[in-house]
Amino acid sequence: MPEVSALGAWITLAVTIAVAVVVLEGVRRLLAGRLSAKWPPVGAAARRCAAPAFTFAVVVATTAALPYQFLPDGAVAPVRQALRIATIGAATWLVLRISYALTDPALDRLTRIEGERNRRARRARTQMLLLRRISAAVITVLAVGTALFTFPAVRALGAGVLASAGVAGLVVGIAARPALGNLFAGLQLAFSDALRLDDVVVVEGEWGRVEELTLSYVVVHLWDERRLILPVSYFTEKPFENWTRRTSRVLGTVILHVDWSVPVEELRAELYRALRDNPLWDQRDWVLQVTDVLENGMVQLRALMSAPDSASAWDLRCDIREHLVGYIRDHYPQALPRLRAELPGPELAGAGTR
Known part of the structure; x- marks a missing residue:
């Protein structure tokens, strides 16, 4: 009879897990199927949360239906402890996936905004990403702390730590000062609107675009495909150029050194024609x-032109420079750069040969 009871208990465990999986699969198909046609973000969220949801359902079903009375005497406590930790881990994984699935559609919409609203969209996107990272870090720390406090020895240690919280807090604060400094610097950058994702900056003499902004470092995508990685505190302690803080529009400059004989009015008209067609x-x-x-007998011409963003301004400058150089070479070759020198007269030349 005990064998039949044990077999029935294990069958009950298997049926419970199967029912949990089947019910969850039905909910997933409903969200990712019919409801996804009306609300696409719901389907995307269901697909992203499927793995942690199934894991959580299996762990909870196992915890509820596991026949502990049929386990060996020394295995009950470790199994209970492992299931507690697994439940905490699966729940944390599920909560993080849900938070990411709910915020991803808004972040995608902000990425697609162009024009005058782009600056505010980049600001909102930067703040949302930082707040999401902070929330994920807080949830992870709480989950780890909760899992550790399921051990009796850690609970006893926690009481002693709380008793000496002042000294421990001082030691931890001194040890974590760089990390905390970067954390507050990241929050300061995001909420003071000093730096945003996709901002065009000049740092350490390098021109690039802010590709990633975290709580500890900033990744700048340089123009030659290199990545410059700097601590967040760098941008609060040292000066840097931000070309797109107020607006994405940028003025481009083309400098030409030509001869005095260059016809400025004709060149000005040609510049306008080239810009109008670009x-x-x-x-x-x-x-x-x-x-x-x-001083070398040439004049300096400066052509200014506006572009919607820094990348367009760079390409526009290159196009206009190439066009103007070709136009001067083909139509006014006498205006190309030349060096003038004063040679000695016939009298001086003859005196030098005597």
Whole structure:
């Protein structure tokens, strides 16, 4: 009879796990199938949360239906402890996946916003990502602490730690000062609007775009595909250039050194024609000016043009520089850069040969 009872208990465990899995699979198919056609984010969230949800369901069903009375005497306590930790881990995994699944659609919408609203969208995206990382870190720390406190020895140790919380807090604060400094620096950057994702910055003499902003470091994607990784505290302690803090629009500059004989009015008209035909120009600002007279007998021309963002401004500058160089070479070759030198006259030349 005890053998039949043991067999029935294990069959009950298997049926309980199977029922939990089948019910959860039905809910997943409903969310990812019919409801996904009306609300696509619901289907995406169901697909992302499937693995932790199934894990949590299996662990909870096992905890509820496991026949502890048929386990060996020395195995009951370890199995209970393992199931407690597994439940905490699966619940933490599920909560994190749900939070990420709920915030990802909003982040995707913010990524697609262009134009004048892009700056505010990048600010909101940066803040949401940082808050999500902070929430995930807090949830993980709480889960680890809860799992540790399921051990009696750790609970006893925790009482002693609480009794000396002042000294322990001082020691931990001194040891974690760099990490805490980076944490507060990241929050300061995000909520003071000093730095956002996709901002164009010049750091350490390098031009690039902010690719990743975490609580401990910032990744700058440089123009030549390199990545410059800096601690977050760098941006609160040292100066840096932010080209897109107020607006994404950027003014590009093209400098030309040409001969005095260059026809400035014709070149100005050609600049406007080239800009008008170039899709990278935002059709707002442009000018061509003589900005300097150089000692080597040439003049300096500066062409200014506006673009919707820094990447477009770089390409527009290259296009216009190439066009103007070719236009001067083909139509006004006498205006190409040349060096002038004063040679000695015939009298001086003859005197030198005597």
